[in-house]
Amino acid sequence: MALKNLSPAHYTPTExxxxxxxxxxxxxxxxxxxxxxxxxxxxxxxxxxxxNKLFINKVKDLRNSQPALSCSDIDWTEFLNDLDSREFLQNFIMRLETLAQNLKNNKILHDYDNFRAALVDYDYSKFKANSNISGYESKVNELGQFFGRTVTQKEKKENDTPT
Incomplete structure (x- = not known):
C-alpha cells in the first residue's frame, strides 16, 4: 500500500x-x-x-493641505512618526501572519503524513503479531494505548452482571 506524501518538501539544515x-x-x-x-x-x-483610522488619515490630509488650520498644541512631527510607525507595524504584522499561516499549513501536512505512516506501521505490527512473530505483540500493546477502546454490548452486559 503506497502512502501519499502530502508534503514531500523538507527543510534543509541551511534553510x-x-x-x-x-x-x-x-x-x-x-x-x-x-x-x-x-x-x-x-x-x-x-x-x-x-x-477611526479614516479619521486619523483625514486629519493628516488636512494638516498637509491646510497646515494653518491645525492645532498648534500637537507635536505634528510626533504625529507623523506615530503614523509612519503604525503603517510599518501593520504591514509587518500582515506579512508575519501570512508567514505564520503558511508555516501552520506545512506543519499540518507533515503531521498528517506522520500520522498516516504511524497508522500503517501499527496495522503492520498487528498483522505480524497475529502471525505470532516475536516482538510485535509488545509493540502493538505499546501503541494500542493511544487508541480508545469501545466496549461491545456483550462486554457491557458481562460487566453489568453482579458477581
Whole structure:
C-alpha cells in the first residue's frame, strides 16, 4: 500500500539555520521598541477601528493641505512618526501572519503524513503479531494505548452482571 506524501518538501539544515537567524535578527532589531501591555492596558488603549483610522488619515490630509488650520498644541512631527510607525507595524504584522499561516499549513501536512505512516506501521505490527512473530505483540500493546477502546454490548452486559 503506497502512502501519499502530502508534503514531500523538507527543510534543509541551511534553510532552517537561515530562517532562524533571520527571525533572531528581526527580534533583536525590534526588541528595544517592544512594550508589554497588561490586560487592563489592552482594554484601556484598545484598538483603533477602521472608522477611526479614516479619521486619523483625514486629519493628516488636512494638516498637509491646510497646515494653518491645525492645532498648534500637537507635536505634528510626533504625529507623523506615530503614523509612519503604525503603517510599518501593520504591514509587518500582515506579512508575519501570512508567514505564520503558511508555516501552520506545512506543519499540518507533515503531521498528517506522520500520522498516516504511524497508522500503517501499527496495522503492520498487528498483522505480524497475529502471525505470532516475536516482538510485535509488545509493540502493538505499546501503541494500542493511544487508541480508545469501545466496549461491545456483550462486554457491557458481562460487566453489568453482579458477581
Amino acid at each position: 532552517r539555520s537561515s530562517a532562524l537567524l533571520g527571525l533572531t535578527a528581526v527580534e533583536t532589531a525590534l526588541a528595544a521598541k517592544f512594550k508589554s501591555l497588561s490586560t487592563e492596558d489592552r482594554i484601556k488603549y484598545g484598538s483603533v477601528h477602521e472608522q
